[in-house]
Amino acid sequence: MAKTDPVIIVIEDDPSIRRFLHTSLSTQGFKVFEVDTGKKGIVEVGVRKPDLLILDLGLPDMDGVDIIKTIRSWSTVPIIILSARSDEQQKIHAFDAGADDYLTKPFGFGELLARIRVALRHSMRPYEQSQTDIFITGNLKFDAVNRVVCVDNQEVHLTPIQYRLLMVLVKNAGKVLTHQQILKEVWGPSFKENAHYLRIYMSQLRQKLEADPAQPKLLLTESGIGYRLKVW
Amino acid sequence: MAKTDPVIIVIEDDPSIRRFLHTSLSTQGFKVFEVDTGKKGIVEVGVRKPDLLILDLGLPDMDGVDIIKTIRSWSTVPIIILSARSDEQQKIHAFDAGADDYLTKPFGFGELLARIRVALRHSMRPYEQSQTDIFITGNLKFDAVNRVVCVDNQEVHLTPIQYRLLMVLVKNAGKVLTHQQILKEVWGPSFKENAHYLRIYMSQLRQKLEADPAQPKLLLTESGIGYRLKVW
DNA sequence: TGAAACTTTGAGGAAATAATCATGAGTTGG
DNA sequence: CCAACTCATGATTATTTCCTCAAAGTTTCA
Numbered sequence: 001m002a003k004t005d006p007v008i009i010v011i012e013d014d015p016s017i018r019r020f021l022h023t024s025l026s027t028q029g030f031k032v033f034e035v036d037t038g039k040k041g042i043v044e045v046g047v048r049k050p051d052l053l054i055l056d057l058g059l060p061d062m063d064g065v066d067i068i069k070t071i072r073s074w075s076t077v078p079i080i081i082l083s084a085r086s087d088e089q090q091k092i093h094a095f096d097a098g099a100d101d102y103l104t105k106p107f108g109f110g111e112l113l114a115r116i117r118v119a120l121r122h123s124m125r126p127y128e129q130s131q132t133d134i135f136i137t138g139n140l141k142f143d144a145v146n147r148v149v150c151v152d153n154q155e156v157h158l159t160p161i162q163y164r165l166l167m168v169l170v171k172n173a174g175k176v177l178t179h180q181q182i183l184k185e186v187w188g189p190s191f192k193e194n195a196h197y198l199r200i201y202m203s204q205l206r207q208k209l210e211a212d213p214a215q216p217k218l219l220l221t222e223s224g225i226g227y228r229l230k231v232w
Numbered sequence: 233m234a235k236t237d238p239v240i241i242v243i244e245d246d247p248s249i250r251r252f253l254h255t256s257l258s259t260q261g262f263k264v265f266e267v268d269t270g271k272k273g274i275v276e277v278g279v280r281k282p283d284l285l286i287l288d289l290g291l292p293d294m295d296g297v298d299i300i301k302t303i304r305s306w307s308t309v310p311i312i313i314l315s316a317r318s319d320e321q322q323k324i325h326a327f328d329a330g331a332d333d334y335l336t337k338p339f340g341f342g343e344l345l346a347r348i349r350v351a352l353r354h355s356m357r358p359y360e361q362s363q364t365d366i367f368i369t370g371n372l373k374f375d376a377v378n379r380v381v382c383v384d385n386q387e388v389h390l391t392p393i394q395y396r397l398l399m400v401l402v403k404n405a406g407k408v409l410t411h412q413q414i415l416k417e418v419w420g421p422s423f424k425e426n427a428h429y430l431r432i433y434m435s436q437l438r439q440k441l442e443a444d445p446a447q448p449k450l451l452l453t454e455s456g457i458g459y460r461l462k463v464w
Numbered sequence: 465t466g467a468a469a470c471t472t473t474g475a476g477g478a479a480a481t482a483a484t485c486a487t488g489a490g491t492t493g494g
Numbered sequence: 495c496c497a498a499c500t501c502a503t504g505a506t507t508a509t510t511t512c513c514t515c516a517a518a519g520t521t522t523c524a
Contacts, residue, residue, distance in 0.1 A: 088340040095346035100354075101333070108320040114327035122332070122354050159470055176379035195511090197472075203513060214513090223480055223511065224392040225379070391481055427500095429483080435503055446502090455491085455500070471520070479512070490501075 004147045004163050005031040006051040006120060011041035011067070012082065013059050017105075021054065024109055030116075038062030045071055046188060049164065052119055057083040057094060065097045072098035074189055078119035082107070124171075135170045137231050138218055140209055142170045149209075156208050161186060165201050166209075169219070169229040178226040202227060238283040238352060242266040243273035243299070244314065245291050249337075253286065256341055262348075270294030277303055284351055289315040289326060297322075297329045304330035310351035314339070367402050369463050370450060372441060374402045381441075388440050393418060397433050398441075401451070401461040410458040434459060 008030045012018045018034050025032045033048055035041045038059045045053060053071070057064030068079060078100045083090065086104040094102055100122070101115050124133055124144045135142040141150040149156050149166065158166065168185045169177065179195045187197065202221075206213040220228045240262045244250045250266050257264045265280055267273045270291045277285060285303070289296030300311060310332045315322065318336040326334055332354070333347050367374040373382040381388050381398065390398065400417045401409065411427045419429065434453075438445040452460045 088342050091340075091343050092346040095350050100350060108323075110320050111323050114324040118327050118332060161471075174378050174380075194472090196474095199512060200472085200514085203515095206513095221480095221512070222379070228378075393482070426483095431501060432483090432503075435501095439503090453501075465524105467522100467524090469520100469522075471518105473518075474516090476515090477513090480509105481511080482509070483507085485504105485506070487504080488502085490499105492497105492499080494495100494497090 004158070004160060005029055006147070007031045007033070007048055008052045008054060008116075009041065009044050009048060009050040010034040010054045011038065011044075011059065012036065012054070012056040014056070017056075017082075028113060038064070038067045042067065042070055045075060045077065049186075049188065050077055051123065052116060053077050053079045055079055055081055055099075057081055057090065058085070065093050068094060068097040068099055076123070078123050080112075080115060080119060135173065137173065137229070139211075140218060142166065144170075151209055158205075158208065161201055162205055162208070165198075166205060169227065173229045174231040176222045176225055176228045180226075182226060198227075237261055237263040239263045239265070239280055240284045240286060240348075241273065241276050241280060241282040242286045243270065243276075243291065244268065244286070244288040246288070249288075249314075260345060270296075270299045274299060274302055277307060277309065282309055283355065284348060285309050285311045287311055287313055287331075289313055289322065290317070297325050300326060300329040300331055308355070310355050312344075312347060312351060367405065369405065369461070371443075372450060374398065376402075383441055390437075390440065393433055394437055394440070397430075398437060401459065405461045406463045408454050408457055408460045412458075414458060430459075 006029075008025055010018060010021050010025075010032060012021065012034065013036045015036075018036065022032045022034055033044060033050070035044050036059075038061050041053075041055070044050075055064065055067060059067070064081070064083075068081075071077065071079070079098065081094050081099045081102040082105060083094075083102065084105050091102050100119050103112060103115065121133070133143070133145045135144070139152045141153070143149070144167070147163065149158055149163070164186045165182065168182055179198055180192045182198055183191045183194060186201075187194070191197070202219060203213075206216055206219050210216050210218055218230055220230055222228055238261075240257055242250060242253050242257075242264060244253065244266065245268045247268075250268065254264045254266055265276060265282070267276050268291075270293050273285075273287070273291075276282075287296065287299060291299070296313070296315075300313075303309070303311070311330065313326050313331045313334040314337060315326075315334065316337050323334050332351050335344060335347065365376040367376070371384045373385070375381070376399070379395070381390055381395070396418045397414070400414055411430055412424050414430055415423050415426065418433075419426070423429065434451060435445070438448055438451050442448050442450055450462055452462055454460055
């Protein structure tokens, strides 16, 4: 299976809910990581680079709204709030701090799943201008919904980092991206200097995607600047 | 103030709720249009090109989910659902048809506003990124967003210094720039004396951009002064 | 726990770009 | 006409940036 499961981090102090979410979401094809405090959660988001975050507002160690603000200061990952409290002021504060959705306990699991799908749909908007979640250029097909990449309609397996790297390029197809921009998106803000990683993974992507990796037609080098995904 | 109010269309058959939304949203700085049937609503969306759509699922003339699907077939406008029914299956169907949010009546107006802000935030993001900043003169196209330069619509590759040099000229298109001004901008303040470099790189640019590099039509020499990019 | 998959590190050589050197062509004024 | 000047450009060297391979470290999962 070349498909990479979307990564979800659950920040929730109640063990039973945490366990429930973990098992339920796992069976639905998500890769789930769970933590029980806000501090750990913030670190985990920085490390795992999740596709989505589920956050309980009522954590013991930190104020929920502060957690949102902290994460929002460096990440645009979709955040879905779970809360025992349904009071309107708290909802509004959470939304304005950067939350994308808000569910009050108890909630239906089906509804949560549907809202997760909506959030994931949103986070891949940039290249959705052409109405589909599938990006095609030349003989490359990038299917963001199923997380499948094809060359000549043949599935190609990509590792997580390879996939993220290609996604960043696809999101900005046609634009020249600097090394720093790419490193920040794929590895995180603290990796801005390691242009080396980028070269290696670009090389790997070329091996997998280009007909002739030595003569890239798709993943173009902009010497002294960065890289660019060519659009046709 | 040049900023135009976001346009919201409300599709709702209950006159009292419609009136309430109209007046409340108007005072919050939105331009509101209202209709009472699905068919009218679909037409209205096509005509008004709103920034957001508020849709009651329980309309008399059409199924709410079908309305969503119809609109989604040609538009990505954010859709917030209002519904008297809170049953989970309906929510899921609405989300998967393309709805972005779902509120059950009765709802708090503050929460609706917050969710509207979230939805607008989402739809804004792509727009902010793709500000086109393209300069065209004669057969030269300078695309600062994608960092691409074209002559006769054909891509021309420029090295970093060549690109910076052209950018300085484009920024001051039509004006005469002294050697020193250009050197300071491209190489930095300590290179003011090396007018030499400038000649070499101007020559390179002409080779790449001019039809006849010996008879420049674009990159003009102002003898004894500096250079000038001709605008048409 | 051991094997497989993946990521990070390191190093050599290739390629692209920049800086320097060198030459000739046009222009101006005496 | 010939200096003295500015300008254009080709050739050469130096430097930076880039690609790839291979090995070591890490994580993941059965």
